[in-house]
Amino acid sequence: MTRGPSAFIPEKEVVQANTVDERTNFLVEEYSTSGRLDNITQVMSLHTQYLESFLRSQFYMLRMDGPLPLPYRHYIAIMKLVKTGENNWSLPELVHAVVLLTHYHALASFVFGSGINPERDPDISNGFRLISVNNFCVCDLANDNNIENASLTGGNFGIVDSLSELEALMERMKRLQEEREDDEASQEEMTTRFEKEKKESLFVVSGDTFHSFPHSDFEDDMIITADVSRYIEDPGFGYEDFARRGEEHLPTFRAQDYTWENHGFSLVNRLYSDIGHLLDEKFRMVYSLTYNTMATHEDVDTTMLRRALFNYVHCMFGIRYDDYDYGEVNQLLERSLKVYIKTVTCYPERTTKRMYDSYWRQFKHSEKVHVNLLLMEARMQAELLYALRAITRHLT
Numbered sequence: 001m002t003r004g005p006s007a008f009i010p011e012k013e014v015v016q017a018n019t020v021d022e023r024t025n026f027l028v029e030e031y032s033t034s035g036r037l038d039n040i041t042q043v044m045s046l047h048t049q050y051l052e053s054f055l056r057s058q059f060y061m062l063r064m065d066g067p068l069p070l071p072y073r074h075y076i077a078i079m080k081l082v083k084t085g086e087n088n089w090s091l092p093e094l095v096h097a098v099v100l101l102t103h104y105h106a107l108a109s110f111v112f113g114s115g116i117n118p119e120r121d122p123d124i125s126n127g128f129r130l131i132s133v134n135n136f137c138v139c140d141l142a143n144d145n146n147i148e149n150a151s152l153t154g155g156n157f158g159i160v161d162s163l164s165e166l167e168a169l170m171e172r173m174k175r176l177q178e179e180r181e182d183d184e185a186s187q188e189e190m191t192t193r194f195e196k197e198k199k200e201s202l203f204v205v206s207g208d209t210f211h212s213f214p215h216s217d218f219e220d221d222m223i224i225t226a227d228v229s230r231y232i233e234d235p236g237f238g239y240e241d242f243a244r245r246g247e248e249h250l251p252t253f254r255a256q257d258y259t260w261e262n263h264g265f266s267l268v269n270r271l272y273s274d275i276g277h278l279l280d281e282k283f284r285m286v287y288s289l290t291y292n293t294m295a296t297h298e299d300v301d302t303t304m305l306r307r308a309l310f311n312y313v314h315c316m317f318g319i320r321y322d323d324y325d326y327g328e329v330n331q332l333l334e335r336s337l338k339v340y341i342k343t344v345t346c347y348p349e350r351t352t353k354r355m356y357d358s359y360w361r362q363f364k365h366s367e368k369v370h371v372n373l374l375l376m377e378a379r380m381q382a383e384l385l386y387a388l389r390a391i392t393r394h395l396t
Contacts, residue, residue: 005039008115008356009365017046017366024048031055039116040107046366050373053285057278061100067092067272068100076100091391095271098387099279106380112348113340113372115356166295166362172331173304185325193326194315198250201316204342239346253319253385260381264388279384286377289370295362308332309371313345313378319385334359344372345379 004011017024024045028037032055044051060066062073067090076097089097110116185193258264260283269276287310294300311321312329333341337359343351360368 005042005117006115007117008353009043009369013365014042014046024051027052027055031059038119040111043114043116043369044110044373046369047289047373050282050285050289053278053282057275057282058103060275060278061096061103065273066096066275068096072097073100077104091395092271095268095388095391096275098384098391099268099272099275102380102383102387105383106376109344109348109379110372110376112351113344113356113375114369115351115353166297166360169332169360170294170297170300176304176328176331180325185327187322190322190325190327194252194320194324195250197312197315197326197329198252198318198320201312201338201342204316204338251318253317253389255314255319255321255385258385258389258392260385263392264384267388267392268384283377283381286373289373293367295360295364295367304328305332306374309341309374310378312338312341313375314382316342316345317379317382317386319382341375344375 005014024041025037027048028041031052032038032041041051041055044054062070062077066073068076073096077100260280265276265280268279287306290302290306292298292300292302294302294305307324308329311324311326312333314321315326315329336355340351340355340359343355356368360371
């Protein structure tokens with residue numbers, strides 16, 4: 001087990017960021033639900049602007065006035081599961097629960113994608129309490145033990161000059177910008193490109209390979225914090241692709257028919273006062289966050305790259321934006337990055353350091369944390385859109 005808040009990021013880089021930015025300590029005192037500078041907060045503090053939006057919204061969900069009693073909120077946060085059974089929930093309670101669920105589903109992507117280490121526990125002799133997730137030990141995240149993925153064994157992980165890889169990416173961005181200015185693709189062509197990308201996303205990181213791994217050498221030595229199986233009715237419940245492979249007509253959620261800005265925001269705010277404003281601020285913050293840098297390059301407009309990352313996550317959930325050319329996704333996101341995105345977004349517990357290291361090797365760790373923030377918020381918004389659309393249909 002590596003020291004520091006992350007198994008993927010050198011401790012000195014995170015500690016240095018926390019030391020330099022006093023704002024982080026103020027935010028923890030003001031909004032932290034744990035009362036201390038936990039590992040998640042330390043890694044997120046590489047982007048203090050975003051951290052404030054995140055902590056404020058999380059604090060509001062868990063501590064401030066809302067439809068759900070405090071014990072319910074924490075139970076949902078811990079279990080990330082709501083089975084209402086015979087209980088009758090009011091619509092405000094349901095919306096509060098949905099917001100909590102999507103928040104912690106998405107947070108799991110950030111935690112595993114950034115290699116967040118378990119918190120130190122003074123009651124355990126070595127300081128750590130190891131947690132079992134789907135038969136994997138958290139130490140496997142850093143060591144890649146028994147988590148080799150078939151999608152990563154191809155030519156994507158050969159020895160490539162990472163500097164030329166960066167230059168090639170910047171050249172593609174420049175070329176796409178020029179093509180966008182010279183000639184816009186037709187709606188028909190853009191639809192075709194989306195359908196192609198959507199189908200291809202089904203073949204990134206096969207879920208079937210996950211269950212074929214051998215028994216982990218760490219299973220017998222793991223310390224499990226609690227047996228939660230008694231609370232789970234369906235232990236096999238998890239992410240499933242939105243369509244079966246081989247299907248001709250895959251379902252599409254047209255974002256223009258139900259958007260966060262025009263539909264979801266107003267519904268959430270009406271049933272769970274003020275949370276819509278906090279979520280909207282967080283979505284806008286992460287989407288627009290930029291330092292105009294790419295690795296060693298400065299004064300770079302990264303809008304195109306940020307949008308490709310956000311929209312690719314939504315594409316994997318079957319969500320399409322009519323005004324976006326999905327051909328840009330294929331140009332900007334190489335195979336190893338797509339594998340990483342699919343894993344972090346849909347199967348976060350399978351993420352390994354090898355996956356994290358495999359893409360954008362010239363980029364700073366803070367830039368990869370920025371990627372994980374984008375993936376987290378894109379996942380949360382995608383889940384919210386589906387849930388809120390269903391509630392809207394129920395109301396009408």
